[in-house]
Amino acid sequence: xxxxxxxxxxxxxxxxxxxxxxxxxxxxxxxxxxxxxxxxxxxxxxxxxxxxxxxxxxxxxxxxxxxxxxxxxxxxxxxxxxxxxxxxxxxxxxxxxxxxxxxxxxxxxxxxxxxxxxxxxxxxxxxxxxxxxxxxxxxxxxxxxxxxxxxxxxxxxxxxxxxxxxxxxxxxxxxxxxxxxxxxxxxxxxxxxxxxxxxxxxxxxxxxxxxxx
Amino acid sequence: xxxxxxxxxxxxxxxxxxxxxxxxxxxxxxxxxxxxxxxxxxxxxxxxxxxxxxxxxxxxxxxxxxxxxxxxxxxxxxxxxxxxxxxxxxxxxxxxxxxxxxxxxxxxxxxxxxxxxxxxxxxxxxxxxxxxxxxxxxxxxxxxxxxxxxxxxxxxxxxxxxxxxxxxxxxxxxxxxxxxxxxxxxxxxxxxxxxxxxxxxxxxxxxxxxxxx
DNA sequence: GTTGTTAACTTAACAATGTTAAGTAAATTA
DNA sequence: TAATTTACTTAACATTGTTAAGTTAACAAC
Numbered sequence: 001x002x003x004x005x006x007x008x009x010x011x012x013x014x015x016x017x018x019x020x021x022x023x024x025x026x027x028x029x030x031x032x033x034x035x036x037x038x039x040x041x042x043x044x045x046x047x048x049x050x051x052x053x054x055x056x057x058x059x060x061x062x063x064x065x066x067x068x069x070x071x072x073x074x075x076x077x078x079x080x081x082x083x084x085x086x087x088x089x090x091x092x093x094x095x096x097x098x099x100x101x102x103x104x105x106x107x108x109x110x111x112x113x114x115x116x117x118x119x120x121x122x123x124x125x126x127x128x129x130x131x132x133x134x135x136x137x138x139x140x141x142x143x144x145x146x147x148x149x150x151x152x153x154x155x156x157x158x159x160x161x162x163x164x165x166x167x168x169x170x171x172x173x174x175x176x177x178x179x180x181x182x183x184x185x186x187x188x189x190x191x192x193x194x195x196x197x198x199x200x201x202x203x204x205x206x207x208x209x210x211x212x213x
Numbered sequence: 214x215x216x217x218x219x220x221x222x223x224x225x226x227x228x229x230x231x232x233x234x235x236x237x238x239x240x241x242x243x244x245x246x247x248x249x250x251x252x253x254x255x256x257x258x259x260x261x262x263x264x265x266x267x268x269x270x271x272x273x274x275x276x277x278x279x280x281x282x283x284x285x286x287x288x289x290x291x292x293x294x295x296x297x298x299x300x301x302x303x304x305x306x307x308x309x310x311x312x313x314x315x316x317x318x319x320x321x322x323x324x325x326x327x328x329x330x331x332x333x334x335x336x337x338x339x340x341x342x343x344x345x346x347x348x349x350x351x352x353x354x355x356x357x358x359x360x361x362x363x364x365x366x367x368x369x370x371x372x373x374x375x376x377x378x379x380x381x382x383x384x385x386x387x388x389x390x391x392x393x394x395x396x397x398x399x400x401x402x403x404x405x406x407x408x409x410x411x412x413x414x415x416x417x418x419x420x421x422x423x424x425x426x
Numbered sequence: 427g428t429t430g431t432t433a434a435c436t437t438a439a440c441a442a443t444g445t446t447a448a449g450t451a452a453a454t455t456a
Numbered sequence: 457t458a459a460t461t462t463a464c465t466t467a468a469c470a471t472t473g474t475t476a477a478g479t480t481a482a483c484a485a486c
Contacts, residue, residue: 248443248444250442250444260444260445261446264444269445270444270445
């Protein structure tokens with residue numbers, strides 16, 4: 001009943017209300033299984049109201065992902081305090097996996113769902129800001145490890161190294177999320193798999209005299 | 214117009230006709246974007262005819278995946294001829310990535326799409342058959358490398374090792390398939406990423422005196 | 427204070443989708 | 457020749473994302 005001009009702040013509040021409701025549903029039942037009408041009902045609006053704030057379902061999804069990317073970066077922030085760069089890298093890996101496996105449906109939305117690629121300029125997040133950009137955090141740690149002379153002598157490209165570490169952790173996490181129920185494979189313990197992957201990454205990337213403590 | 218009792222063989226032929234048409238469409242435009250009506254039109258049947266052979270869209274998807282899993286195992290078969298087990302493992306990794314990146318939509322269907330888990334007993338493929346089971350191929354090579362005493366002394370669990378190698382390659386391939394268009398990341402060359410991942414896996418898993426040739 | 431105008435909504439409606447129900451026609455059987 | 461079965465088809469349904477067409481309240485202008 002109450003249509004009146006809203007302030008910028010009120011609009012923003014409704015926007016995040018939609019995002020939070022949608023996230024909760026997407027996360028618990030998967031993106032495809034949740035309808036716009038359901039999201040709307042959850043916050044006592046009509047489905048069409050959502051379209052006043054997001055051009056379509058995918059834009060809504062992208063907005064949710066944006067705020068989840070921020071959540072990932074935030075959850076990794078405290079590992080940045082570790083002074084030893086190799087230990088910090090190790091801790092970031094553990095933190096990343098913890099995020100993935102405690103929020104599997106967030107993780108699926110962020111990294112495993114097909115999405116039309118988007119401009120970083122259109123994101124609400126700032127690239128290369130350590131508070132908001134988890135990839136930048138990873139790349140920074142990699143650079144620090146490199147600066148400390150801990151990588152093997154043939155490794156110089158921080159992006160390449162970062163992407164390889166990311167791929168290793170992502171491989172374990174995404175197989176766990178998507179395939180761990182598949183009875184074809186006799187899955188080892190997920191913590192064993194994570195641990196071995198980290199060990200392999202460290203042994204494979206670091207000089208030989210650098211231990212994992 | 215022509216309804217007449219069909220032989221088992223004719224039924225099977227129509228089944229694979231449906232599978233092939235569906236695969237072609239799924240692969241070129243993605244599973245979600247293809248409708249049952251489209252698949253049917255492609256082979257000049259009505260949409261409902263498909264339901265005489267597959268209980269629903271997902272069952273059709275699963276049948277396609279089954280035959281793609283066979284294709285993967287088949288495409289890796291020739292690497293099994295390599296006598297040196299370490300080289301064989303390396304070649305399997307390259308073969309796996311080649312399959313993933315030349316058939317990205319097959320790969321997405323097989324390993325990246327959410328599916329309700331299925332009994333191995335319901336599959337048309339035989340588990341632990343080297344002709345049909347790519348995971349068994351990998352595990353066998355891992356066992357051979359282990360038997361040759363090439364792994365580090367603390368590594369004994371063939372499943373754990375196989376799953377870690379798989380995760381490493383899957384990580385690189387799946388990030389490439391799902392995220393390579395994402396402008397947030399300055400992606401390195403995919404062949405560099407694959408090469409480094411294999412190098413890291415080898416260095417991380419093998420004894421130190423074992424080279425990659 | 428009536429009359430627009432605008433903002434924030436709603437209900438109706440649309441086309442498309444997966445799927446099911448209800449035919450239909452040819453072959454086989456009785 | 458009649459009945460049944462098989463292999464299909466066309467209709468129909470409920471649900472989806474999305475758009476069009478209102479509706480109602482606040483505010484501005486005269």
